[in-house]
Amino acid sequence: MNTPRPYEETDVIIVGGGPVGLTLAHVLGARGIRCVLLEPRQTPDINSPRCKQLNPRSMEIFRTLGIAEDIRRHSGLPFGWSDRAVFATSLTGHLIERLDQVFALSDVPNSDLVEPAQWCGQDRVEEAFRASLQRRDSVTALWGWTLRDIEQDAHGVTVTATASDGSEKRIRGRYLAGADGSRSTVRRRLGIEMTGSGHKAQFVQAIFRAPGLSAAHSLGRAVQYWIVNERVSGMMGTLDTEDTWWAGFPGAPGDGSPERFRDAVATLIGTDYPVTILATDTWSPRMLVADHYRAGRCFLLGDAAHLNPPWGGFGANLGIGDAADLGWKLAAAVSGWAGPDLLDCYEAERRPMAHRAIAEAVRNMQVLSGDLVQPGLEDDGPAGDRTRATAAVKIRRSKTAEMYTLGFVLGARYCDSPLVRYDDGPAPGSTTSHYQPSTAPGGRLPHLWLGPGRSLFDELGQGFTLVELGSTAGPEWETAAQERGMPLTRLHLHRPDLAEIMGADFLLVRPDHHVAWRGSGHDLDVAELLDEVRGCARSSTSAGMPVTSVSPQAAPA
Numbered sequence: 001m002n003t004p005r006p007y008e009e010t011d012v013i014i015v016g017g018g019p020v021g022l023t024l025a026h027v028l029g030a031r032g033i034r035c036v037l038l039e040p041r042q043t044p045d046i047n048s049p050r051c052k053q054l055n056p057r058s059m060e061i062f063r064t065l066g067i068a069e070d071i072r073r074h075s076g077l078p079f080g081w082s083d084r085a086v087f088a089t090s091l092t093g094h095l096i097e098r099l100d101q102v103f104a105l106s107d108v109p110n111s112d113l114v115e116p117a118q119w120c121g122q123d124r125v126e127e128a129f130r131a132s133l134q135r136r137d138s139v140t141a142l143w144g145w146t147l148r149d150i151e152q153d154a155h156g157v158t159v160t161a162t163a164s165d166g167s168e169k170r171i172r173g174r175y176l177a178g179a180d181g182s183r184s185t186v187r188r189r190l191g192i193e194m195t196g197s198g199h200k201a202q203f204v205q206a207i208f209r210a211p212g213l214s215a216a217h218s219l220g221r222a223v224q225y226w227i228v229n230e231r232v233s234g235m236m237g238t239l240d241t242e243d244t245w246w247a248g249f250p251g252a253p254g255d256g257s258p259e260r261f262r263d264a265v266a267t268l269i270g271t272d273y274p275v276t277i278l279a280t281d282t283w284s285p286r287m288l289v290a291d292h293y294r295a296g297r298c299f300l301l302g303d304a305a306h307l308n309p310p311w312g313g314f315g316a317n318l319g320i321g322d323a324a325d326l327g328w329k330l331a332a333a334v335s336g337w338a339g340p341d342l343l344d345c346y347e348a349e350r351r352p353m354a355h356r357a358i359a360e361a362v363r364n365m366q367v368l369s370g371d372l373v374q375p376g377l378e379d380d381g382p383a384g385d386r387t388r389a390t391a392a393v394k395i396r397r398s399k400t401a402e403m404y405t406l407g408f409v410l411g412a413r414y415c416d417s418p419l420v421r422y423d424d425g426p427a428p429g430s431t432t433s434h435y436q437p438s439t440a441p442g443g444r445l446p447h448l449w450l451g452p453g454r455s456l457f458d459e460l461g462q463g464f465t466l467v468e469l470g471s472t473a474g475p476e477w478e479t480a481a482q483e484r485g486m487p488l489t490r491l492h493l494h495r496p497d498l499a500e501i502m503g504a505d506f507l508l509v510r511p512d513h514h515v516a517w518r519g520s521g522h523d524l525d526v527a528e529l530l531d532e533v534r535g536c537a538r539s540s541t542s543a544g545m546p547v548t549s550v551s552p553q554a555a556p557a
């Protein structure tokens with residue numbers, strides 16, 4: 001008879017069910033890895049939908065997990081609702097400038113994108129994730145449970161968690177992922193510090209209801225209204241088509257009472273429009289990165305690992321990228337095909353991404369609504385028009401990089417990873433706003449359509465994928481992958497023309513869509529390459545996992 005263990009067992013314990021922990025649960029669940037997710041909140045917090053912009057990289061990650069449509073369906077604003085940012089003296093005041101096709105939200109087709117961005121309040125993102133988790137048999141979500149303590153040894157991690165009724169559980173996992181936000185208990189228990197700086201300024205986000213407000217102004221639809229006036233400068237926008245709005249402005253105005261918040265919102269609107277404040281949330285910009293992302297068998301990701309100012313909308317998107325990276329590595333470790341260095345490479349790849357996002361966000365923060373104020377901006381007539389035209393020039397100069405970030409979002413590249421075999425081929429030329437597709441190893445696989453609605457990314461496997469553009473690779477790939485237990489999908493595109501465009505006959509693509517290697521395959525030691533990309537320089541001959549082979553008919557891109 002088995003003696004019952006004093007704890008539940010799983011492979012990965014995920015602490016925190018915000019957007020990042022939930023993404024990780026999907027990444028692991030899609031690969032059948034057992035995990036238990038702990039989240040204190042029974043339901044998403046509708047009063048604090050901080051994140052609104054999901055960028056195209058996050059959306060393509062969601063697509064490959066089969067949940068992009070769930071998110072679009074749950075969004076309060078349907079896809080294509082608006083791709084515009086408007087600058088005005090108040091919601092009912094003078095227009096200063098309009099910027100279109102911002103944040104890659106446009107429904108105008110762009111062949112570089114697998115999925116366009118989506119505007120969706122954080123609570124609705126979490127709702128979509130929670131609902132779709134029911135399709136993941138290997139994931140157990142414990143809503144209402146809070147992590148209290150962590151102990152780890154050479155073989156695993158044991159946590160103590162409590163429920164709101166005071167009951168206690170012990171759970172044992174092989175690994176633990178701390179996605180428990182900026183005040184991370186996991187980070188504190190591991191003794192990991194954050195390094196960087198904070199900003200003294202305080203900002204408020206107010207959520208309010210304003211029936212009929214969308215029809216009561218003449219600025220037209222926009223995802224962001226930047227309000228520029230001398231009294232209260234800030235930003236605002238709708239969260240849904242049912243009169244729920246958000247507004248963000250500097251400082252807790254006055255004594256912070258509901259009347260003061262209502263006054264601030266009234267100034268942004270420009271009239272005493274009747275509004276009901278539902279909630280307020282105060283925050284300060286912080287530029288902090290954890291000194292380490294790993295301690296033993298425990299890992300940090302999302303806001304638990306890094307914090308950046310919100311201008312540009314990078315925070316949750318960055319954490320979703322962490323989850324895509326850590327997820328496949330944990331899956332490889334649990335499934336037995338990870339090399340000894342694979343898990344360490346999570347930090348090596350993702351910490352530089354946090355510094356990159358902070359640098360971009362800090363630049364965006366240099367010019368906020370209040371910095372665009374100038375005398376005469378609210379004047380009627382030609383003099384006011386001239387002042388607004390001058391302000392519009394400043395807006396274009398200072399805000400273009402914040403609104404058009406495709407190069408930053410899709411051009412992210414791991415430049416110094418032990419898991420990537422670099423070459424001397426052309427270096428990618430993306431800038432913040434301009435995305436230059438490139439197969440340079442370390443970067444994201446460039447996208448192309450294989451047929452109507454059929455993306456190259458749809459054909460990638462959950463493990464590595466060998467994309468055969470022109471030539472056909474030899475059987476040594478299957479043999480080497482099987483010997484290592486590495487899941488490898490072979491994708492024959494039969495497109496020599498693409499080999500020329502992509503600059504290689506073969507691309508080895510990682511489970512997170514980054515290119516691990518490109519080349520012609522001549523004189524290649526395949527076994528050595530596979531060892532390198534799985535974090536292991538040594539050969540192994542463990543029993544194999546199936547190698548799948550697919551051969552879609554590629555249509556012109």
Ligand SMILES: Cc1cc2nc3c(=O)[nH]c(=O)nc-3n(C[C@H](O)[C@H](O)[C@H](O)COP(=O)(O)OP(=O)(O)OC[C@H]3O[C@@H](n4cnc5c(N)ncnc54)[C@H](O)[C@@H]3O)c2cc1C
Nearest residue numbers: 016018019020051052053147180181302303313315316317
């Ligand atoms: C005003 C503002 C606007 C923003 N807009 C955007 C945007 O448009 N796009 C974008 O990408 N980012 C944006 N961000 C940043 C974004 O909100 C965060 O980066 C994101 O919420 C981080 O997600 P997370 O899952 O790491 O952490 P969180 O969202 O903080 O989630 C952490 C979770 O862990 C849980 N938790 C905490 N302690 C424990 C414990 N002991 N045990 C178990 N669970 C625990 C919490 O309940 C919570 O659910 C914005 C931020 C601000 C301030």
